[in-house]
Amino acid sequence: MRAAASFRGLTALSALAGIVLLLIHTGGDPASLIYFTVQSNALVAVVFALAALGRVPVSIRGAATLYIVITGTVYHLVLTNPGSPFFTVDPGAHTVHNFLLHTLTPLLAAVDWLLLNRDKTPWWYAGSWLAYPLAYLAFALIRGAVVHKYPYPFLDAGELGYLGVTISSLVFAVLFFLLGLALIGLGGLARRFRPGAVEPAGA
Structure with missing residues (x-):
């Protein structure tokens, strides 16, 4: 469990560093805080820091994971994909904070969910996670x-x-729901390869 705590601490640090570097880059512009990217990273920073220190309900960890995966997916497949109708040229595409916020933190959170999550997750969580x-x-x-x-x-x-x-x-909304179902399904499949690792849902 020490390895899991360390990994979650690293994930929280990645999210926090991305936000701090972004604010430094923008001169502390509070307008940065309106973006889903920043808000989802802030949520990951808090949730994963708490998870590194103790137990956080799977519903909360799953929600934070979905939101940050949404951030990475939308950025890479929708916003910076030349084939997308919503393609946008990002002048900060090669900055460190951009890499942390849109790539590294989403990947770390996804890896945590697939390899370290030990809790059963009801499928209907995918619907409740759409609230935010x-x-x-x-x-x-x-x-x-x-x-x-x-x-x-x-x-x-x-x-x-x-x-x-x-x-x-x-x-x-439909795609995000399906993405939530995919996380739940893949997480359940991954647990099958870790005998004895399943704990009650919501722990």
Whole structure:
């Protein structure tokens, strides 16, 4: 368990370092905090630090893992993929904080879930884990209507219209749900190769 605690501490440190370096890069601009990327990394920093020190319910660890995996997946497959309709040129693509926030931390969290998670996870958690992304959607749209600026192109009601944002949001919601199911399924499959490692759900 010391190895698991150390790995989770490393994951928390990676997330925290990414946020700190981003704030240094932007001169402490508080606008950075509105991004799902920063918020999901902050959640990972807190949850994994607590998990390194003791037990955190699998529902919470799973949620944090899903959100950070969403961050990495959307960044690499949607935002920086030239074939994506939402491709965006990222001037900070080669910075250290970008690597930590969008690549290393998501990978570390995914590895933790697949190799170190010992808890059974009910499939319906994948649905409950959507609560935060949906809340973020509401936040982004309300804020955008006030300041006329949106954090991500697929949430830009000014460009897509509210119908376009609704369609893209529904597509992403389904994909995020399926991603949650995939994490739960792959985590369960991985536990089968670790006999005696399963503990009660929610521990």
